[in-house]
Amino acid sequence: MVVSGGNIDSRLLSFILMRGLVREGRLVSLRIEITDTPGALAKVTGLVGESGGNIVEVYHQRLSQDIPVKMTEVDVVVETRDMGHVRALLDILNRKGFPARLLSSTALDAAG
Secondary structure, X not given: OOOXXXXXXXXXXXXXXXXXXHHOOOEEEEEEEEEOOOOHHXXXXXXXXXXXXXEEEEEEEOOOOOOOOOEEEEEEEEEOOOHHHXXXXXXXXXXXXXXXXXXXXXXXXXXX
């Protein structure tokens, strides 16, 4: 199949490319638990950056009913190198006291 761009919707092409990045583990969504204290979010973003991840999007959830008092959850979309990099990033966050888990299960399914 030849894709020349002349007959393809740019939104559709963007969607296909983004899904490919998710499947490869190069764009992942993480949920990270942090204390609701000054500087905690800065520590997490610093750890992600130091590990080579690039944060694309952040959603800071402080008011959810299932989050303990004085805690908060941060959902981040991160650009990574591959699933090995994702696993290393999760390991670093967890070892540093920031429980983290992968939300984009497609990447794990593709990694086997």
